[in-house]
Amino acid sequence: MHDFRYIGGRLYCEQVPVETLVRKHGTPLYVYSQATLTEHFKRLDAALDPLPHSICFAVKSNSNLAVLRTMANLGSGFDIVSEGELRRVIAAGGDPRTCVFAGVGKSEDEISFALSRDIYCFNVESEPELERIDRIAARLRKKAPIAVRVNPNIDALTHAKITTGTYENKFGIAFERVEQVYVRASRLKHLRLRGVQMHIGSQLTEVKPFEQAVAKVAPLAARLGRRFGLEFFSLGGGLGIVYRPALDSGDASWWTSRAARNILTPESYAAAVLPHLRSLDLRILIEPGRFVSGNAGLLISRIEYIKQTGRKTFVIVDAAMNDLIRPAFYDSFHEILPVHQHNGPLVPSDVVGPICESGDCFCKDRPLPRLKAGESLAIFSAGAYGFVMASNYNSRGLAAEIMVHGRRAAVVNRRQKLSEIWEREQIPAWLKKR
Ligand code: LLP
Numbered sequence: 404m405h406d407f408r409y410i411g412g413r414l415y416c417e418q419v420p421v422e423t424l425v426r427k428h429g430t431p432l433y434v435y436s437q438a439t440l441t442e443h444f445k446r447l448d449a450a451l452d453p454l455p456h457s458i459c460f461a462v463k464s465n466s467n468l469a470v471l472r473t474m475a476n477l478g479s480g481f482d483i484v485s486e487g488e489l490r491r492v493i494a495a496g497g498d499p500r501t502c503v504f505a506g507v508g509k510s511e512d513e514i515s516f517a518l519s520r521d522i523y524c525f526n527v528e529s530e531p532e533l534e535r536i537d538r539i540a541a542r543l544r545k546k547a548p549i550a551v552r553v554n555p556n557i558d559a560l561t562h563a564k565i566t567t568g569t570y571e572n573k574f575g576i577a578f579e580r581v582e583q584v585y586v587r588a589s590r591l592k593h594l595r596l597r598g599v600q601m602h603i604g605s606q607l608t609e610v611k612p613f614e615q616a617v618a619k620v621a622p623l624a625a626r627l628g629r630r631f632g633l634e635f636f637s638l639g640g641g642l643g644i645v646y647r648p649a650l651d652s653g654d655a656s657w658w659t660s661r662a663a664r665n666i667l668t669p670e671s672y673a674a675a676v677l678p679h680l681r682s683l684d685l686r687i688l689i690e691p692g693r694f695v696s697g698n699a700g701l702l703i704s705r706i707e708y709i710k711q712t713g714r715k716t717f718v719i720v721d722a723a724m725n726d727l728i729r730p731a732f733y734d735s736f737h738e739i740l741p742v743h744q745h746n747g748p749l750v751p752s753d754v755v756g757p758i759c760e761s762g763d764c765f766c767k768d769r770p771l772p773r774l775k776a777g778e779s780l781a782i783f784s785a786g787a788y789g790f791v792m793a794s795n796y797n798s799r800g801l802a803a804e805i806m807v808h809g810r811r812a813a814v815v816n817r818r819q820k821l822s823e824i825w826e827r828e829q830i831p832a833w834l835k836k837r
Contacts, residue, residue, distance in 0.1 A: 700786025
């Protein structure tokens with residue numbers, strides 16, 4: 404379920420017409436629905452209810468402070484991958500003691516900072532990292548809580564750039580080696596073995612790979628749990644969302660239509676994994692990012708020009724790959740609909756940005772209504788891996804972000820001023836002005 408719909412031909416986010424946000428704040432503009440974030444979180448939480456569990460929201464998917472505060476208020480913990488993300492969680496009022504820290508390249512400084520803030524667990528990705536954490540914990544006279552990330556060597560059947568659970572990938576420790584690594588870790592005096600973790604990839608729309616991975620790793624988790632007195636088993640994130648169609652009736656059929664199309668839902672996910680976990684006596688953690696934030700965000704963009712060439716219609720908009728890189732980087736599909744609903748014929752159109760690369764394209768030959776310059780378009784399902792992956796490429800300023808809550812809307816990140824793009828740059832003294 405999500406909270407974007409047409410009412411009287413105008414697109415609304417909850418009870419706010421998107422066009423009023425455009426008039427007030429300009430474009431490109433990210434718009435988040437707090438109700439959608441909340442609904443997705445709660446639905447997942449309820450599905451896992453049969454077992455003791457915690458949800459650690461993947462901060463990398465959307466790290467806006469208002470989004471993090473929403474999550475913290477719902478009782479979420481956080482999956483972080485850098486000191487910056489941990490500091491964001493703290494700045495948003497989240498509790499570092501609910502954070503799990505993933506990533507293959509944690510630096511000395513990052514580990515020290517996270518230890519000093521008493522995070523819940525380091526998800527360790529290599530043996531050298533174990534030794535580094537032990538050394539730093541000794542220096543700080545602490546015991547560092549750790550889990551080993553298991554690489555189960557199972558193909559998540561998703562895009563190659565977001566597959567993580569096979570031996571082709573840099574992530575985790577090979578399944579066959581994990582038990583020896585726990586034995587080694589148990590001999591390091593400044594570590595406390597707290598859990599087991601895995602994560603096989605992102606945007607999985609089928610439950611099968613999750614089920615296979617859990618079925619493979621659960622018996623190992625049970626054994627390690629008993630042997631080393633562990634507390635938790637984290638299944639990672641990766642629950643996929645529906646990118647098309649982005650809009651249906653916006654009521655319960657959002658979920659039933661997913662189920663009918665055999666697309667993963669919180670309930671089908673839970674039904675697939677929970678039977679393998681019941682006898683484990685471990686708290687279950689999950690680290691969803693996209694599932695919670697993906698459908699909760701739009702990127703709104705204004706049409707600058709309509710350009711007709713021989714056989715093509717180019718809709719040139721003011722958002723670009725620097726604002727939302729997913730279509731350019733992963734060839735991903737995002738639904739695009741006008742903020743003012745059209746009736747009438749559809750024409751194959753390419754929606755493109757102003758950046759000087761052919762890859763700066765949101766869709767190709769997509770049937771869209773006959774659009775006009777000056778209209779606004781909504782690019783859907785941009786709440787995850789949208790603004791967080793934005794850059795200043797072509798010296799374009801970062802978009803503004805808005806959070807909607809019922810009838811209310813607030814700027815949760817103001818538009819970047821152009822001079823802010825280069826304010827940290829300096830010209831060396833020897834480069835005198837000629
Ligand atoms: N846990 C770990 C260890 C992860 O590496 C990730 C995502 C997550 C949880 C959250 O995954 P999610 O539930 O959001 O699928 N930029 C890409 C996605 C990269 C995902 C990286 N890791 C995209 O736009 O599709």
